[in-house]
Amino acid sequence: MEREGVAGLLAGAGVDARRHRRALALLCEGGWWTLADLVRATATSRRGVEALLRVASPERSGERFRLAPGQIRDLRALLDDDPAAATPVVPRPTAATPVVPHPGAGSSPAGLGPADPVGHLLPGYGQVVERLEKLVAAAPRGRHVLDHVAATPETVVRRALLLGARFWLPGARLLCVGDHDLTSLAVKMIHPGTEVTVADVDERILAYIDEQAQALGFTVRTLWADLRLGLPPAARGQADLALTDPPYTPEGVGLFVARAVEGLREPEEGRVLLAYGASERTPMLALKVQNSLHELNLCYEAVYPDFNRYFGAEAIGSAADLYILRPTTKTRPAVAARVDRYGTGIYTQGPQSVESRPAAAGAADPGPGFEPGVLVGDWPKDVLPGTPRARLATWLAKPYAAAHDRAAVFVPAGLEAALPRLLLATRAGHVRVRLAEPPRDLDALAEPLSPVYRLTAGGAVLDAVRVDPPADATGRLLRAILDNAHGKLANTWREGLIRARPELTKRQARAVIGEAAPWAGEVSALELPLHRLRDLRPAVAASLGAPVPV
Structure with a gap:
């Protein structure tokens, strides 16, 4: 039978x-x-x-x-x-060590699947795979609302090997547009001469990558980014290659790839590597995603089937293809025309899923007696008609031209990670924020913002009131840096340090800052991960007490 x-x-x-x-x-x-x-x-x-x-x-x-x-x-x-x-040579799985064969694995005439472009290289990197196994096992757990599914350690190493086999990496710059899989660490282990930047919305991942990179003796630049609000300026136009494993929706793939293109130094010479998979039963979904790539006028240079393997994602076979996409002369204009059209719903689940209704402030308004000079975010049209408005992305991108004593900010569900940056981007004396739900950890939010704001919360309403500048030297310099959150962090820090220590030249001040905070170059405070915002105070204090460089 x-x-x-x-x-x-x-x-x-x-x-x-x-x-x-x-x-x-x-x-x-x-x-x-x-x-x-x-x-x-x-x-x-x-x-x-x-x-x-x-x-x-x-x-x-x-x-x-x-x-x-x-x-x-x-x-x-x-x-x-x-x-x-016939007679596939694949180790049998055990409860302790599940087998994760690669495409083409095995020594039978044709293997178990399509040829693996780097399978012949993998045996020489067993120690790297073992190290990645430990790193992946200890990494923060994935968040389903961000569509996190962990790639296997072998997959992460093979991505790094493919990059090195296909491209010349010494001195090259790689941008990881999201990196829950820790591809950045694998690339630095195998190709230490590559400069790697990670832009991610998950504060835990950014902190973990920084911690592990430091333990391994190399540097990975980490930037906070909610790609729906823009690619960090420090990541724009910098990379030779970009790699992304985005949410597997047409909107998610389109947005992440568009941001990856924005990160390329010379789009027509760079490449975007994309991990994307769909079930063999849903070709129409794959077509919709590929149509979103077609709209960006990208050339398919290669597609390696089932290259990426995952712990989970069984609906798509726990696998995804690896695309190598090459921008054309028409890609950059297409990105510019489309990137701001992607909505906030890009995920497959959670409050920011494609199928969820767009979040709105509902009947809420800034509250009785609070008359803001500007409304930031997607407030209902009938709230305070005639009051100037600004988009969240615009608010983060550049300082608001007009000075207002009060501002009201609406943060929909799923964008709460942007809250510290939205507050630092505001120069008003009193900011009222409407959230979808009460803030979960007000103390953790308040600590890095304490030089600028006093925070209080009542339900889903948060009030941030600007405090007087601190009296101590560290507090004053830190306040000057955070008051200019859109500006280059190192520049503001240098000028404030020279005011506090007139004996320093500009070159010496830069050297002192580079020693105290090597991660501070070419970024703004708005791009810093939250753990780096917390690191600012001790770093500023160290710069004030450091000896004069020779």
Whole structure:
């Protein structure tokens, strides 16, 4: 019965039966498997593997399953005409060490899948893979509202190997547009001469990358960025290559790739590497995503199928293709015309999912007795008609021209990470913020902003009132830096340091700052991750007490 059912499934799958044959070949080895391991090993969607298991009827033990010897003899005959599936050499998974084969893994004539462009290089980097396994295991857990799914350590190392095999990396600049997978660390381990910048919205990931890079003895520049509000100025027009593994929606892929293009120094000479995957059952979804790339006038230089493997994402086979995209002369104008049209809903789940309704301030207004000179964010049209308005992205991009004593800011659900930057970008004496829900950790938010604001919260309303400048030298210099949050941090710091220490020349002041805060160059306070904003106070204090450089 099993043989007829499996034969019918293979016949019905047509040319796409290769995926099911890979799974069947692995099952015919007789080892125990879990559904997640078999999905990842074959890059077949969970539904596809489940369909095979329904007709193969393996024996089960808890979450694991295997074919009985009699079933193996019966079903192996279906593979006799398939040399690519004959006797695959793939280690059997155990509960402790699940197997994550790569495309083309194995020593059979054709392997288990398409040829891996860097599979022959991987054995020489076993120690790097082991180190990445530990780094990935200790990394902050993924957030489902950000569509986080962790790539396997082998995948991260293979990305770095492919970059080095395809491009000349010594002295090159790589921009990671989001880096929950820690590709930045793998690249620095294998190609230490590459300058790597990470722009990410997740404060935990940025802090972890900084911490681990320092422990490994190299530097990765980290910038906070919600790409819906813009790419950090320090990352624009700087990179030779950009790499991104975005939310797998047309809106998410389009936005992240557009920001990646903005990060390229010479778009027509640079490349964007994109990880994107869809189930073999949903070609229309893949078409929509590719249409979003087509609208940016990007050339497909290469597509490596199933190159990326993941812990999770079983709906798409725990795998994603790797695209190498080359901008054309029409890409930059297309990006400029479209990048601001992407909405805030770019994810597959959570308050900022594509299917969620756009967040609005509802019937709320800034509150009785509070008359702001400017409304920042997407306030309802009937709230304070005639009051000047500004978009969140515009507010972060440059200082507001007019001076107002009061400002009201609306922050929708899903954009709360921007709150510290929105406050620092405001020069008003009193800022009232409407949030979707009460702030979760007011103390953690207040600490890095304390030189500028006193924060209080009542429900989902937060008030930030500007305080008098601190009396101590460290507080005064820190306040001067944060009051000019749009400006280059190192420049404002240098000028304030010279005022406090007239014996320093500009060159000496720069050297002192570089020693106290090597991460402060070419960035603004608005681009700093939250942990770097917290580091500012001790770094400023160190610069005030540092000896005069020779």
